[in-house]
Amino acid sequence: MELERLHSMSFAWALYCCRQRREEAQDVLHDVYLKVLDGHARFAGQASVKTWLFAVIRRTASAHHRRQWLRASLLERWLQREAIVEDFSCPEGEYGTSKGNDRLRASLARLSRRQQEVLHLVFYQDLTIDEAATLLSISLGSARTHFERGKARLREYLRGETAP
Secondary structure (H helix, E strand, O other): OHHHHOHHHHHHHHHHHOOOOHHHHHHHHHHHHHHHHHOOOOOOOOOOHHHHHHHHHHHHHHHHHHHHHHHHHHHHHHHHHHHHHHHHHOHHHHHOOOHHHHHHHHHHHHOOHHHHHHHHHHHHOOOOHHHHHHHHOOOHHHHHHHHHHHHHHHHHHHHOOOOO
């Protein structure tokens, strides 16, 4: 068969089209052979078999590069989004890393979960107490109470009146 005879030259061309990346060239050539076998790439007889096959290899390699670029681009965007989410979810992203901020983090951790949530939403997310109450599905009075008690306890902890 003609494809067998052209295999070495086809692989060399695929290697060139794939910037000398052997594994990628193997994948591309494999895809080309599948296209030929399943009829997606048909020889029309307008050029030599070699010319036609090399054109199929070049187009397949080009499509392969585009797919790789797209995957890498999407992965990069996803990783950046994850890094942003991680920055917002970790205490270092919110409060910094100095010793004073370490005390602040330790003091905040001692508050009740609800007090932490209300204080975080008001101080770090710039919500009003009313908006924080709505977001947390609690009454405005309850949110105000958690806010005021949380601030008072935090003040005590930071002044050292209550040992952390």
